[in-house]
Structure formats: structure tokens, C-alpha cells
Amino acid sequence: MKIDELKKALTDLAGDAAAEIIVEDAPMAEYTSFRAGGKARLMVSPRDAEQLKDMLRVLSESGCRYMIFGNGSNILVKDSGYDGVMVRIGKGLDNIRREGENLICGSGALMSAVARAALEESLTGFEFASGIPGSIGGAVFMNAGAYGGELRDILAGARLISKDGKNERYVTGRELDMGYRHTILHETGDVVVEAELKLRKGDQKEIKEEMSQLMKRRNSKQPVNFPSAGSFFKRPEGYFAGKLIQDAGLKGLVVGGAQVSELHSGFIINKGGATASDILQLAEIIQARVYDESGVRLEMEVRIIG
Template identity: 40%
Template sequence: MKELTNKLIAMNIGAVKENEPLANHTTIKIGGPADILVEPSSAENLKKTMEVTLESGVKWTAIGRGSNLLVSDKGIEGVVIKLGTGLNHVATEGTTVTADGGVSLVSLAMSISRQGLSGMEFAGGIPGSVGGAVFMNAGAHGSDISNILEKALILFEDGKIEWLSKDEMKFSYRTSVLQKERPGIVIQAVFKLREGEKEKIVAEIQRNKDYRKETQPWNYPCAGSIFRNPLPDYAGNLVEKAGLKGHSIGGAKISEMHGNFIVNAGAATAEDVLALIQHVKDTVLASYGVRMETEVEIIGR
């Protein structure tokens, strides 16, 4: 692994760190070390990182801003590729917006709203990156990424780069083709929006941001929604009805503000969170016959 680290550093592709604690890179502040963490400084250097990693026969994992992510206490084997400052460019042409995978979704939603472009109001308050949002078809307030995405540029695990249309992304509720069928990294996304009244758009985004602040515990380290909504019901509602709000295991605690959030109340481990997730699953199944499925991505050793 040291040889690969030295090779990546010599290539000058961006920041390269060994045994980097991933708790420093997740919103829930949990996660053991990455053997190697690379933050490529450009899309070209992202491709080079992938090529060298594949040539070395080493596993790779991609992360963005670390929301919706629970990393094992034992960390992640191989190379962790973080999309950040090197892939944060945005271009607007008419009603078409092209954004790199590392762009903050909230920042993008706010900036295009000020240009009088409508369609991304639902993203006001959704943490994470454009790449992560496309990967999992992030959504809220009755809309999601599939409603506005035109196409996405994907770097696949074999090193090939390809544009996928909205249909080829095979979007469904909080899923896309990238999650299991064709693993890859979102380099860039092209969104088709529409012209609107700037004041109304900005006001709606602000309302959505305020709603998140008022109803979700972002003042604590957390990973966002833990469970998918078992429609027509809602995960948070089932957790609350089961009397689980405030229940804790170790340093992990179900938020008293929102039943579908687990917060790091102090020195929580991934094992604490996983145990709490299982307790919720068992309790809700026994009480209501509903099988809860996780929305948070659980990765690592």
C-alpha cells in the first residue's frame, strides 16, 4: 500500500493521505481509517487515480461530503476517493445547469434560485454533494433528482467514462443504476430547469431550509434519514409510534426531534448505530409488521 501511496503522491493528482480517519469526513463523525484517502484536484486526476488504483489491484470506494454515510469502525480497505474542491465547477447556459460531482447541493440550489431558475427548490436544506444526490436520487418535498436530471457523466469501475441519460440512470425511490448494477462515480451532472419568478423561488428554497432546521437535528452529528419511507407510511412516524424517540445504545441516539434520525450524542461508534438500527427494525416489525430498509449507505470493513 505504501508503494501505491508514493505513486499517487508523485503523480501530483491532489491531496493523498494514509490511514486518514473517516470520522473527519462524515457528517455523523464516525468511521475508522481509510488505507489511502485521495481528493483529486480535477476530473482528469480523478480518472488517473482510478487507473492507477485498478492497475494496482486495489479496491476503491467513492465518497462525497459524507452525509447519508455510515463508515465501519474498522475503516475502509484500499483507496477512498473523495470528490471535493477539485470537482466543484458550475456552468449555466439558459435553463441548463452543469455541475461537477463535488459541488454542494444546497449551494447549487441557492445559487441557481438567485438566477431565477426553478426546479431545484426541493434541494434547499439537503446536505451532501451533487454526485451523491444523483447516485441515490436524493429528494424531498415531493420532488427528486430524477425530475430535473438530463444526463450524468460517470466514471465506471473499469476506468471507462460514459454519459448516461436520465432513462439509463434507472431512477426509482432513492436509488439509481449506480448503486448495484453499474457502480461508478458521478463526475458531472446536467440539469434541465425552467425560468421562474426569482423572489418566489428564493422564498421557497428558504422555507425548505427553515423546515429542515425546525424539524431535523442538524445541530448534532448525524447522517440524515436512516430509513427509507415504507410508503404510504413514513419511517419517522413508525419510529415515533413505537415509542423509540430518544432511545439510545452507547453514544448513538434516536433523535427526539425526528424519529428517522440517529445522532452521535457523544463518542458513538458505527457498532452503536448498527445496533440501534437493528433494534428499530425488530421493534417496528414486531409492532406493525413493517420491514424497515436503510436509506443510509453502510460501507467499510
């Protein structure tokens, strides 16, 4: 199917909201936390699970490339762009509700919104994740973690839609085989539409204090004032990526508008006007230098698209 035919099919599914749901030549720098990168041929933002399923079916049958993303906090689109369709999970798939001591969260719900909901309901267990950027769907996909906690610690299960939009099922957290920054979703391509978080009743003041302390800790040790994608590299077994980078003498290294953060060497930041090429060139320098110095191969945690 040609891109014009695909756009028409998606427009038909979007109906009167097509102008809001479908973006042609979407500037991905505006939709990713790095604030860098090229354009996607099309971007669609389905407003509910049924529309998502319908669009996935059309995309699957079209033969065109497509990929799913949420808040864009862990991806970088190359400057050459993405000659396919980016499916953005956000508005309309971001509802949060309580069932007993569990929170049922639409995959487009921001982690900050989930944290607020947990606090309002006096539910504890989510504090470690309260400052993680991005959406709950992305956090499940990556088994996001911070301060000794990971999503697998609190994920009761998730509702998934198959990549072709034809099937829907509920799986437990255990069935997702959640490891370090990895789940089986990387292989299956299934899309998270809801996550069920298993929390427990707590003291609201204590929850608020814990979230506040972790936020202060994050803000004091991470370059939150600059666009980035968080930790750029995965933690190598037995090491910390940031320390390896710092020990290799790379703290503050600049390529174009990209820089190894002077606050936390595990972060690559956009100091202003960085291109995706700047960021990737800097990443490659880091990988080569760290390997030369320590024999450790750093693996990117950020997903490179295009």
C-alpha cells in the first residue's frame, strides 16, 4: 500500500478528528525528550483502544513500517527521519482508576500522573518510580526502574493488543519475563494498553515525603534542566556506566550541541541545537573510549529509530 493510500485509510478510521490524530512529516524533535531528530512520514495518535486496534490492523496489512511510542522519553529518531508511521500512545489512553489497592493505568498515562494518583489514594509502592519520565506503557515495555525498584516489583499484569491489532489478552507481570530494561514485548511487538499496578495502603504523609525526597535526590544528581533521554547506556553487569564514562575522562565532552553531562556522566544532554547525529557521534566516542580504557562494551538503552 502506498503512503497516500495508507493515509486515506487511517483518515477514514480517525473520522472528524483526523486533523488532530494524523500528522504528516511529523517533526519528531517535538515529540521526544531529546528535542532532536528528524521527521516521521506519518504520525498517528489513536484516542482509544478500539481505534488503536483498527489502526494496527490497517498498518499491519499495508506493508509499511510502523512503530509504537509514548512520551518519547527513551527514543531518538535519526536526522534522516523515519520512512514509516509512528503510532503515539497518549491522550485518550491515559485514564487511571483504582480497583481495591490496585491502580489500573492506561498505557499513555504519564508516570508523574500515576504517582499523583497513588498519592491521592494513599497507596504506597510506586514511590521509586514517581520521578521517572515517560508513560506507564513505555515503563512496562522497558521494565523501567530507579532507586532499587523496578516495574516488575509492582506490576500485577497488563492488557496487550497484538502488533497486528487482531488479538487482545491479559498477561501477568511474570508472563512478561521482565529483566533488566527488557521484556518479551521487545520480541513480540505486542502493545500495552493498560497496566495493573499492585500497590498497598499506606500513610499519605509518608508517601508524599518519600516522593519528595526522591525527587530532590534526582534533581540534585541528574541534569533535569536539559533535554535528554535519561541514562543513555544500560548498566553493565558489575559496573556503573556513568563511572566508566567519567573514569575514561569524558565528563563534559562536547560534540556539536550534545554533551556528556557534567552533573552525571551517564547522561548525554542537548545543550542547545543538538542534532541526532551529534548525539550518536558522541555516543560512539563514549563506547570506543570506555572499551579502550576498561574493556567494557556499553550498550545503548535509548532506542535509535530510522
